Amino acid sequence: MLLHELKVSAHSLFTRASLGVLLLGWLVPQVTHAEVPGVTSLFPAGVQVGQSAKVKLLGPVGTAPVEVLVDRQDLSVTPSDKTDEYVITATAEARPGVGWLRWHNAEGASDLLPFVVGTMPEIVEVEPNNAAKEAQAVASLPVTINGALDKRHEIDTFTITLKAGQTLIASLDANRTLPSPVDASMQIADSKGFVVAQNDDSFRSDPQIVFTAPVDGTWFVRIFGFPAEPNSSIEYTGSPNSIYRLHLTTGPAIDYLFPLVRQGGEFVAGGWNLTGEKVTLVGEPGTLRLVPLAGGTVPFTAFTVDQLPEPVGTAIVEDLASASQPISIFSSTSGVVEAPGDVDTYRFMATKGQTVRIYTHSRSVGSWLDPLVRLRYANGELITEQDDKGVSADPSFDFTFPGDGEYILEVTDRYGHGSERHFYSLVIGPDVPGFELSVAANRFTLDRTKPLEIPVTINRLVGLNVPIQFTVEGLPAGVTLEPIESKPEGDTSKAATLKLSVAADAAAAKGPLRIIGQTTGPDLKHAAKGPVNGLKVTTDDLWITLPVKP
Secondary structure: OOOEEEEEEOOEOOEEOOHHHHHHOOOOOOOOOOOOOOOOEEEOOEEEOOOEEEEEEEOOOOOOOEEEEEOOOOEEEEEOOOOOEEEEEEOOOOOOEEEEEEEEOOOOEOOOEEEEEEOOOEEEOOOOOOOHHHOEEOOOOOEEEEEEOOOOOOOEEEEEEEOOOOEEEEEEEOOOOOOOOEEEEEEEEOOOOOEEEEEOOOEOOEOEEEEEOOOOEEEEEEEEEEEOOOOOOOOOOOOOOOEEEEEEEOOOEEEEEEOOOOOOEEEEEEEEOOOOOOEEEEOOOOOOEEOOOOOOOOOEEOOOHHHOOOOOOEEEEOOOOOOOEEOOOOEEEEEEOOOOOOOEEEEEEEOOOOEEEEEEEOHHHOOOOOEEEEEEEOOOOEEEEEOOEOOEOOOEEEEEOOOOEEEEEEEEEOOOOOOOOOEEEEEEEEOOOEEEEEOOOOEEEOOOOOOEEEEEEEEEEOOOOOOEEEEEEOOOOOEEEOOOEEOOOOHHHOEEEEEEEEOOOOOOEEEEEEEEEEEOOOOEEEEOEEEOOOOOOEEOOEEEEEOOOO
């Protein structure tokens, strides 16, 4: 992740161009008793490409000097005359998607905060708009509305004008990208207030409605919600952090791409208000972007390109005319369970003793499919049936083939559902030894009086039976790591505790940190990842602070 940094002190500003500079150039704090930045959300939480937005920080900003770490060069952050307000600008060449910001000072750092670069014009919700008579009129489409369910019993209401036959895509982003503690619902109502469409969960717990207007007229769009973490209350929820981005468009909207992989090239797009032409992604991994359609229109997508699965082996698209499609053993096959009861069937050849990992991407990319995967012998005999994997609705399992020959894979919906929104990627990938590392936080503060202990959870894959050595990149001068390794058996095989000690004369410092695990035979190197702001994403860009001496 490429990082640059902004330092704010008496409105001075400087930019550091790369993570490498940050790792080597420690910033010596100027204060002795500072409040740690506790920023929890940004409002608005995004901006259109080529535009600027005044952004309010929710939560304590921290005592100056406060600095901002930004993970992309196409976003700039400038202080305003208010300590809790910044101006964030996306360049004209900015890539649509999520950027990550972290506020930090001498005493510590905030969590990473998402900020979205969008493709449509943006406005901010205007209160009051609870009742129909107070509804905020939306002058034109497409538009992204930045809003907040900021108090109990809150309902946000907007009016739009549609012509008969126009198809509206109304898509809400509250907690699939943003750290909003709300399980939102959305309604479309006619001019008399009668609800004609409602959705509670489309992308995880975020709603999306596709509505075709039967007549010309004015239509209401209502947003309300309940706590994302259920409690004993039965009422609409609200809090300053319950922010959202409501996308409204009658233009082209892409729901998924075939093949369902993160790579450049031409794709068949599924969605609405599309002409049937293929769409194109250009760029390298990490910089992929959608090419505008003819006429310069950029289709709305409820997902970001970075959320697409990484390619594995050959990218294959389901042949809808085939009753049993042949595929290769190392491949990513994109398909859709088009109708209730449909079962997609694939045939492939394998050799005795060959080990693979079979898994799907569906719910993780916004599909409605609750996938059920069956592996069979060529004669139809069932070998295994796989459903959810832990907390994930996407199945994943390892298998070693008992003999040479043909095998069959089936994909269907657990509850027999099916539609054009029940899409998936079925992956048959190599199953090789490896490991994953995780930590419980993405930022740490050193204590000068005792070692800082960082527990690391170790997930050994496919029987990895060699030691894992640990190193830490980005330690401040005077901070040392106690030597430690994870042995293939025993207490340290699944968990290890890193201990960081501070020398008596160590100067105050702060900066990015990476915890690295490494093996020999096989030669593997992976960074530990920590959770981000309650979201379903993780980061290996950690942070460490060594405060000034008391």
